[in-house]
Amino acid sequence: MFDVIIIGGSFAGLSAALQLARTRRPILVIDADAPRNRFAAHAHGVLAQDGKPGGVILAEARVQLAAYPNVTQLSGTVRQAEALASGKIAFAVTLDDGKRVEGRRLILATGMRDVLPELPGVAERWGRTVLHCPYCHGYEIGGGPIGVLGRLPASVHQASLIADWGDVTLFTAGMPPLDGEALQLLARRKVAIESVAVTAIEGAAPAIDGLRLADGRLVPLRALFLAAPVQQASPLAQQLGCVLEEGMMGPLVQVDAMKMTSVPGVHAAGDAARAMANITFAMADGVMAAVGAHHALITEEGQA
Structure with a gap:
């Protein structure tokens, strides 16, 4: 069983993974390779990365993560997530190929989907x-x-x-x-x-x-x-029972200061849980979600 499963391997998810990698705990990142900003040719306003293609930044991040032997990276789409009836906080996620993995904590970095108008040329x-x-x-x-x-x-x-x-x-x-x-x-x-x-x-x-x-x-x-309305890019937050709140452009996963959702053990980071979105915000949210998940694990272990 992994200590933390991160669903979504774009800027929020990989930032969370890097922080958790350095705790030496077993971490899993699952990514469907469909970042929200994949349509943009370059990323701007990102410190020390200004003008670099977003896909290049993410590829470099994956290479850096691969240097940590406690981090596993999987390609695929998670189609189901559920809490385990084990007496302790734990979860199982199932990928679209049927693979099932379990973890003690989840970080949802699943992003949003922009709803574009039906205007020719958009x-x-x-x-x-x-x-x-x-x-x-x-x-x-x-x-x-x-x-x-x-x-x-x-x-x-x-x-x-x-x-x-x-x-x-x-x-x-x-x-x-x-x-x-x-x-x-x-x-x-x-x-x-x-x-x-x-x-x-x-x-x-x-x-x-x-x-x-x-x-x-x-x-x-x-x-x-x-101004494009947005939708949750994944149904996992709803499957898990996370409370959503209505933002200016669409529904957001409700989180606290440590990015914990309304469901114990489930954190959310990045566009799925914030109204104002860019790469830097997503990375910062990923770091905070990672710290929150790590602290929650330590607290649980101290009570065992």
Whole structure:
């Protein structure tokens, strides 16, 4: 039996694994190789890694983990997780190939899935010229005309924020009517408002020339941002009975300061359990979840 099983081997999961590797305890990492940021060509804003492809950073991390003989790395998707009726806190997880493994603690680093709009041209540009995070991608746009596709009330905040990176137009056809406070904020931030519906993204993907509107006009753009609702990328938190809380963009796993969920022995880290997401946040969450799981093991052993 492993002391800790980490489900998800992206930035949160591998950061948790590295911390736990150094405790010399037996650790298992299971990864489906589908990180949320796989659509982006480069990772930005990551200290000492700025501009490096995210996949390269993860590959280097896996190599470093392989140097620890107490860490096992498995490729696959976990389809089921359940508590063991053993009298002590312990869990069993089953992979899609039928393999079953057991551990005393779980860390869910299973991530989120972005729900993209049904607008022609979005999917093939996602992470390249159709974006969600200006801190990750805004600098490389280089200024100029930037669009924000309004979908949620949060799109007003997004448009006002992105105005630091260029000349922003907020496309409001998919949004509730803007109130006076929103209009004043957008005016102060010099955000233009376009109310005609968007019908398509123009340009040779992944490049973007602009947005085609229902009245036939083409609004030139260098990039398009949107606030995408999110879903849990894995059903495991729900299977285990973890409490979810409604975030601004979708349901998040509820955790405490040590990343413990409502289920004893189950921790969660990274995008699945936080509203504001980027690589650095995910890595920090992974470290905290690892420390929390380790402390919980020590406490349990002291009570035996």
